[in-house]
Amino acid sequence: MKKTVLILAGALCLIASCQSENKEKPNKKEASKSQELKAESKETVYTSDENSPTEYMKLVPGDNGERQWFYWTDKKPDTVELEVKIVDGLEAVYFKGASNKLYEIVQVSDGFSLFLGEKRLQWYQQTDPTPTETKDSKKVYTARGIGDGYFEQVYVTTEDGTIKSMDELPAFNMLHIIPSYLEPDGIARFMNTIVEDNFGLYGIFEEFTGEVILFYDKEKRHKAATFQTKNGNVEGTAIVYTPKGRVLVERKYNKGKWIKNVKSPACADWHYNQDRSNLSINDLKNGQSVQNGVKIISLIPSLQRGANYDDILDKSSYSRPFTVNDKKYTGKLIAYNWTTNREEFQRFELNFKGGMLHGDIKVFSEFFGMTLHEIFDEGDLTETVFVINTDDMDGVAKPIIYFYPEGTTELIVTLDFEGELTHTYPKYKNEWKVTAHPDGTLFDEAGQEYYALYWEGDNSEPFTLNEGSIVTGKETTTFLEESLETLGLNRREANEFIMYWLPKMEDNAYNLIHFSTDEYEEMAALDIQPQPETLIRVMMVFQPLKSPVSIPKQDIEALRKERKGFTVVEWGGKEVNRPNL
Secondary structure (H helix, E strand, O other): OOOOOOOOOOOHHHHHHHOOOOOOOOOOHHHHHHHHOOOOOOOOOEOOOOOOEEEEEEEOOOOHHHHHHHEOOOOEEEEEOOOOOOEOOEEEEEEEEEEHOOOEEEEEEEEEEEEEEOOEEEEEEOOOOOOOOOOOOOEEEEEEEEEOOOOOEEEEOOOOOOOOHHHHOOOOEEEEEEEEEOOOOOOHHHHHHHOOOOOEEOOOOOOOOOEEEOOOOOOOOOEEEEEEEOOOOOEEEEEEEEOOOOEEEEEEEOEEEEEEEEEEOOOOOOEEEEOOOOEEEEOHHHHHHEEOOEEEEEEOOOOOOOOOOHHHHHHHHHOOOOOOOOOOOOOEEEHHHHHHHHHHEEEEEEEOOOOEEOOEEEEEEOOEEEEEEEEEEEEEOOOOHHHOOOHOOOOOOEEEEEOOOOOOOOEEEEEEEEEEEEEEEEOOOOEEEEOOOOOOOEEEOOOOOEEEEEEEEOOOOOOOOEEEEEEEEEHHHHHHHHHHHOOOOOOHHHHHHHHHHHHHHHHOEEEEEEEHHHHHHHEEEEEEEOOOOOOEEEEEEEEEOOOOOOOOOOHHHOOOOOOOEEEEEEEEEEEOOOOOO
């Protein structure tokens, strides 16, 4: 007997009545056997708590592989049978709702998402509406974490940040990690920038053994990644998903070591031999395509040790023909900074003809956008369209160092900066040698007077913004005055800090402000002989925002400094366009 399609009140009814018409089927190539909802041997219940009342769907196996779906809510126990449409030979599962709209069901691990076209409407998790505790039940602990784009690792903390050891927590065998930082729409898309070689958990959970699930959101409706760990190291398969639930990356691991690249949005198993100008790619299928008759190879950071983009960008290697797997290359080579291949994270674009640079050559920086655009004709440079002025590059900006000894003191100051020093005053030559007076006045060896030492530099390592303060542009002055006093700056130092940074901040709708501590110390180690009794280093990292975001608040009071004895104070800052999460 033919079934009748019915949709009750609740989210499905609302969705069907208010969404725009979309009768086109998803592209067959986008469907995947892994997304099939295969018949179960027993009834399976799925729950969604995205709406009130709570909704349930039940999948009931039938004869000959047929499946039946039933829908009900906790407010209405009656079940309604839904007709399931199988399209393209079971490659995807659909059903038609009101107004003849076609809904897609995409299975995601222990649940499924409901889509209308490309828009996700609901997420249902496999469950039991009246669950019973069993000895095999998973004991879940929910922590906060960040996917670190540059290092492709996961740094994890407890939800409130106060627990310092796993020993302080109740026993659990499954770790859920929700994002520490959310974008305005509630999705932390950078949670998927993970899974490199030597991949594992960092923080207090670095010895965890069990199942790990990362989520894009705090409500746990969008999975970002799933994997198993043993003593903090990944074992077996690690899978990264897009926010819609499609598999983005699948890699195999043994004790945290990468052993196989199964699926990737671009080539990730490659190495470049600069002496031979040869790019060896073992997973070419992941990143090779043809667009408008042009061959394109896309790269993401290689899993092979010692492989890096800088060698490819070194023009000294292009005195010989550029080859891919020992064949002269004609086509486009595009590289991206992370596992996602979205264009805003592009590292470079090179074009070749017969192994020679030919056409547009573009190089990009994470923080500064395009840094170089040149045009070549079969190996010869014909035009430099654009090259960035390094004076405009806002790296670690304007650090100023003040010295307040208790008596006139000769000082030797060295700075170990992980990057390139772009400006120093007085000129830095491996060290500064100055004589400091109690009022802060400095004299160099030639007797020239200064009131502070100054430096700035450029490096490619971003700051991690896993906590901070969201401040409106108009409130920035008050926030900085109060914070800088807590951090130990006197009024003169705070005045100079605010006068420099306020013009860059007060006209923004909002500012995300973070004061870096240990991370900055590692990036720019400062050695002063003789050593001061009090060292205050203030590095403010901020991001202009159009709207507020959700992020754990930084405890500035915990950074309080009191001046005692010989005191040295340094302040500086950095503006970022996108935080490293």
